[in-house]
Amino acid sequence: MLNRRGFSAGLLGAGAFAFPALAAPVRTDRTRVTVVAAGRASIYHLPLTIAEQRGYFRAEGLEVDIVDVAGVSRALQAVGNGSADVVSGAYEHSVAQQARGQWLQSIVLHGRAPQIAIGVSTRNLPNYQSPADLRGKKIGVSAPGSSTNMAAMLMLSRAGLSVDDVSIIGVGSSAGAVASVRSGQIDAISNMDPVMTQLEQQGELRIVGDTRTLQGTLALFGGPMPAGCLMATPEFVQKHPATCQALANAIVSALRWLRHVGPADLLKTVPESHLLGDRALYLAWFTKSREAFAIDGLLPPEGAVTALRALATMEPSLRTDKIDLARTFTNEFARRAAERAAS
Numbered sequence: 001m002l003n004r005r006g007f008s009a010g011l012l013g014a015g016a017f018a019f020p021a022l023a024a025p026v027r028t029d030r031t032r033v034t035v036v037a038a039g040r041a042s043i044y045h046l047p048l049t050i051a052e053q054r055g056y057f058r059a060e061g062l063e064v065d066i067v068d069v070a071g072v073s074r075a076l077q078a079v080g081n082g083s084a085d086v087v088s089g090a091y092e093h094s095v096a097q098q099a100r101g102q103w104l105q106s107i108v109l110h111g112r113a114p115q116i117a118i119g120v121s122t123r124n125l126p127n128y129q130s131p132a133d134l135r136g137k138k139i140g141v142s143a144p145g146s147s148t149n150m151a152a153m154l155m156l157s158r159a160g161l162s163v164d165d166v167s168i169i170g171v172g173s174s175a176g177a178v179a180s181v182r183s184g185q186i187d188a189i190s191n192m193d194p195v196m197t198q199l200e201q202q203g204e205l206r207i208v209g210d211t212r213t214l215q216g217t218l219a220l221f222g223g224p225m226p227a228g229c230l231m232a233t234p235e236f237v238q239k240h241p242a243t244c245q246a247l248a249n250a251i252v253s254a255l256r257w258l259r260h261v262g263p264a265d266l267l268k269t270v271p272e273s274h275l276l277g278d279r280a281l282y283l284a285w286f287t288k289s290r291e292a293f294a295i296d297g298l299l300p301p302e303g304a305v306t307a308l309r310a311l312a313t314m315e316p317s318l319r320t321d322k323i324d325l326a327r328t329f330t331n332e333f334a335r336r337a338a339e340r341a342a343s
Contacts, residue, residue: 029242032063035230036075036084039142039173040068041274043193043285044228047110047293048088050254053269059253060246070172071143079104085236086247090114090147091226091299092307094328099318104231106329108248108337109299110255111228113217113292116151117196118209124187128206131159137187140171140180145314147227148173152190153314154220155209163314181205193285194276201284212289223306226299227292229329237330248333252297252341259295297334304328 037045048066051057057064067084069075076093078084080102087093087104094104120128125137134156141149149168156166169186171177177195180186181204189195189205193212199205210216217225230247237244263283267275275282304325312318 029240031061031243032065033086033243033247034065034067034084035086035088036067036069036078037088038069038072038075039192040066040088041271041276042173043282043289044111044115045088046270046286047228047251047254047258048230049271049274050257050269051250053271054254054257056250056253057246060250062243062246062250064247072146073143076102076104079231079233086230086232088228088230091229091231091304091329092147092150092311094231095304095308095311095323095325096315098323098328099315103234103327105234105237105327106226106229106231106299107237107244108251108297108334109226109229109294109329110251110297111292112224112226112294112303113214113289114147114151114211114225114227115192115289115292116148116190116211117192117200117207118152118155118188118190119196119200119205119207120188121181121184121186122204122206124184125206128208131155131161131208134159134188135161135165138167138169138185140169140177140186140189140191142173142177142191143170144168148190148192150310150314151209151211151220152188154310155190157313193289194281197285197288198281201281212292214291217292221306221310223309224300224303225306225310226303226329229299234327241333245333245336248297248337249340252334252337255294255297256341258290258293296338298331298338299329299334301325 052064052066072089075087075089079087091106094106097104139152141152171180173192173195177191178199181189181199200207209220211220267279308320308323308325312320
């Protein structure tokens with residue numbers, strides 16, 4: 001059984017959980033790094049894009065290749081088999097991977113809210129009252145087992161529903177997701193921007209759950225929910241501590257820039273291909289999600305507890321007592337980066 005208070009206290013005292021090994025690292029730091037991201041053009045990965053476009057990686061002496069893949073499973077596989085060094089993705093995957101015997105460690109947080117919205121089709125469910133109305137319905141998620149899947153299941157569980165009460169359908173996170181709602185193939189959807197804002201603005205979707213804001217995240221998850229972060233295997237972290245520090249420095253610089261950037265400078269910086277031909281819509285996405293970006297790159301220990309609890313909702317067989325959350329993240333690199341940026 002998960003004891004939130006005791007577990008959080010243990011994490012707060014575990015700041016050096018990975019660092020006995022790092023005290024005498026193998027000095028094989030590298031300057032060229034491959035980062036893999038699922039849907040890298042989304043606002044979810046915006047701090048990564050900003051670090052690249054504004055030259056923060058180069059300023060740290062890094063050459064970073066960002067590789068886009070179709071789904072998070074491919075991103076995790078790439079890091080697992082060594083074809084990529086780092087993955088930009090949701091923190092809870094480091095927890096889920098540990099349960100599978102595959103270890104990942106977050107080295108810097110770039111999202112402090114999941115940026116997932118849940119909506120119901122105004123066409124299929126015009127009289128929607130509560131999540132209980134989703135019994136027997138089809139719910140679209142970006143991919144089975146994804147963060148969007150987890151958010152949907154968490155909302156359903158609050159209404160006393162289980163995965164057996166609905167049909168979960170993978171619809172992607174772009175045009176396919178939009179088409180699935182418009183055609184009436186699904187009754188509800190849990191997804192990210194640009195999909196959700198686009199459908200909402202066009203009156204095809206009614207938002208009933210929203211983690212693009214901190215308040216909405218707290219309402220759905222019951223606590224802080226760390227989201228986007230850079231993760232690597234413990235072996236990579238131990239062998240390349242200077243590289244990990246450089247990555248954290250660059251992301252923290254990007255986060256500081258995003259806190260104050262105006263619309264014009266943002267649009268000048270983001271690649272045209274990421275704007276999807278609609279600058280006004282992109283700014284609407286950014287405005288909705290702005291507070292979801294991390295402040296200093298630090299992952300709150302209590303957020304790790306929230307993530308584990310949420311995962312257990314989607315995977316009831318998960319042995320929460322067997323998960324060592326202290327080995328799923330380190331704040332050492334982000335702390336040093338934040339201290340340097342503030343000096």
